[in-house]
Amino acid sequence: MIYSVGHKNPDTDSITSAIAVADLWSKVKEATQPVAQGELAPETKFVLDKFGCEAPAIMTDATDKKIILVDHSDIAQTIDNLSKGEVVAVVDHHKLGDVTTPNPLEMWVWPVGCTGTIINAMYKFYNVEIPKNIAGIVLCAILSDTVIFKSVTTTEADKAAVAELAKIAGVADVMALGMEMFNVKSAVAGASMNDLIFRDYKDFDMSGKKVGVGQLEVVDLSVFDNIKADLYAELEKVKAEGRHSCFLLLTDIMKEGSEMLIVSDDPSVVEKAFGVAPKGTSVYLEGVMSRKKQVVPNFEKAFSA
Amino acid sequence: MIYSVGHKNPDTDSITSAIAVADLWSKVKEATQPVAQGELAPETKFVLDKFGCEAPAIMTDATDKKIILVDHSDIAQTIDNLSKGEVVAVVDHHKLGDVTTPNPLEMWVWPVGCTGTIINAMYKFYNVEIPKNIAGIVLCAILSDTVIFKSVTTTEADKAAVAELAKIAGVADVMALGMEMFNVKSAVAGASMNDLIFRDYKDFDMSGKKVGVGQLEVVDLSVFDNIKADLYAELEKVKAEGRHSCFLLLTDIMKEGSEMLIVSDDPSVVEKAFGVAPKGTSVYLEGVMSRKKQVVPNFEKAFSA
Known part of the structure; x- marks a missing residue:
């Protein structure tokens, strides 16, 4: 079993990318399970609920495990004891961090606004149809990371991915979905x-x-x-x-x-x-x-x- | 201008990958020039001569330059003052090394026998036809790195890439080309x-x-x-x-x-x-x-x- 995991204090992209990569990897390579390093943020819970996806189990130690890192490549942000496990792949859209590996691996790293945009391309590359519910959550991750295309990190590739994913997920009004999500994210009541x-x-x-x-x-x-x-x-x-x-x-x-x-x-x-x-x-x-x-x-x- | 560069003491893969990535990048992104960190090995000279490709100029300092690293991601093997330049991409088939970047970048890293195999896939991904002479030198790099498919590093992807590239390069007998190359590599006379x-x-x-x-x-x-x-x-x-x-x-x-x-x-x-x-x-x-x-x-x- 391989485990796909995002960074500590997971955001929506880290969770949805772990879920999507696990789905794709299980179909084209080897059985993979998504895990999270911590509790989900309210925005992420909203997104998974909206498209009927299960929350990943929490796992915080990589000892003796095969690992796919999503949405990060920094030791400070990664799962504990990563060097006692084996990194088989990295899917990320950040600067190249200080994770190193003793063995060759697969890396999909692009300078785009969201890991979800790369994942959409990976499904196409491996000629696998992205499931409807996963298209929905990956779409939300892109809207979240790019702040509904307002962030300077937004690229044409992100916009194109959103258009493709919205069609598959059956989302008619992408902007309305984005605002609904950011209203959830804006709520501070009840949180310490x-x-x-x-x-x-x-x-x-x-x-x-x-x-x-x-x-x-x-x-x-x-x-x-x-x-x-x-x-x-x-x-x-x-x-x-x-x-x-x-x-x-x-x-x-x-x-x-x-x-x-x-x-x-x-x-x-x-x-x-x-x-x-x-x-x-x-x-x-x-x-x-x-x-x-x-x-x-x-x-x-x-x-x- | 971007510069694509392989590791120190360049082997055939480092040189041919720098040449091929520069060709592709110039066509789909931004003008890129291949460079080498040192003199070419006899095998590499033979390969470039055979397919009529020019040897890259030598460049050993990355200060203020935009750089694409091919065939490595280790500081010990990379160009001097890399941290004073900007790494915009990495194309590699080794373990993940200790190069880090302050900015997001593009990475094509696969656990295959040769960078050339990844480059063949990149041309297809970007929908660009690989030129005949570049197909020839990349083909040779794969034969060299995989020791004509005898190395344990050889993957099915390497064999498939060689078959595709041989067709484009017009190489009828891949094994004969490989042996010709290794005979050149085996010559020790005249070298210190x-x-x-x-x-x-x-x-x-x-x-x-x-x-x-x-x-x-x-x-x-x-x-x-x-x-x-x-x-x-x-x-x-x-x-x-x-x-x-x-x-x-x-x-x-x-x-x-x-x-x-x-x-x-x-x-x-x-x-x-x-x-x-x-x-x-x-x-x-x-x-x-x-x-x-x-x-x-x-x-x-x-x-x-």
Whole structure:
């Protein structure tokens, strides 16, 4: 048995890609089961429910297991004890991370907005018809990762994949589906501050320093008005767990910009990275919506300077 | 301009893949020029001459350049100052190495016998007809890397690619072409001992130790009878340049086995890796023909134990 798994604190793309790759791999190569490294975010639950897909079981240790990594290639984000298992494939749309392997493997890595776009191409490459419900969840992952095509990470390939998948999944109004999903994602009621920070959170190794970057994408930043102080206090706690810096992006997908909460041993990296001086403990970054393309590369440069 | 480049001490696959990827990339993406990190081996010269392809220019520094890596993903084997350039793509058939990138990229990595097999699939994927002369050199790379299908690294995909490419290149007798090529490769006359060691040589980082593994594939080991002592003396010099170990595989492609010359700070790794005790300064490894699949993984395990 092979296990397909996305990154820690799984987002919709990590879960739907694990499910889709497991389906495809089982059909063309070897029996594969999708697993998740943690609980599903509300958006992801909504997506799986909507198209009638089962949530993957949780698995956090790769010892003696054959593994397909989806949606990441960084050790900090991957399953525990990966080096005691065997990576047989990687399907990803991020920068190339620090995972290495002792054996040859298969990699599908494209600079597109979502792993789902690559998976759609893989089904075509292997000449397998993508099942209707999997087409639906992969479609949602692309809408989520590209913020309904508003993110700078969006490519023509993502748009083409959405058009193809919508036809197979029987989705008539893609934009309406996207807004429905982001309304679910915007809900903060009932979630603890810790839940909110880790809902879409990644740790990075930047020039030897552990740096965490969380992101909450909402349709209106006013949902944070009453909880911002509590969110910041919780972010300080997360930072105190051995990190050099913790940043939380509060992204307004309609206004297309992000307020970033800052806790850092060296807050000057923020101005170095973005050319904007923070006001107190936060900064507003006009036009910044993509952690992958606009935030992480700038921080990596600033940290290595 | 983008530059496609294979590993240091380029073999035929590294050169022909750089040429083919540059052709394809120029047609579907952006102008790309093939370059090489060093002089061509006699086998590679024979192949380029045979099909009328130009040798790539030599380039050894990636500073401020956009780069496509072919046939490797290890820092020890890649072009100097890669981190000061930008890796836009990787096309490879080896284990995943330690190259990382700050930006998303395109990767075509498959567990097949030769990068050429992946490149044949890429031409089909991008719906571009592979030019006749490039089909010829890529065909030769596959025959070379798979030792005319005798290597354990050979896959069905490699055989299928050779059949397709032979048709396009107009090669009627693939086996005869392979033997012609290996006869060129077997010639040791006129080459210095240093040339022979570095003809197909790679450095690896194994648990923090620098380990070099060279390989000479010949149709009859007797070509080494008169020069083995000189080869060994030269190998000791190469080892003394800051390496923990240097190994030279003398591979008999007809008998399908390798004599390995050993220079190491800890020769016990050889028995740990292969379960065979060396006789003096060398060991015969029955059935071992592939550095990638049979030698490097075993050494990596032995060095990490």
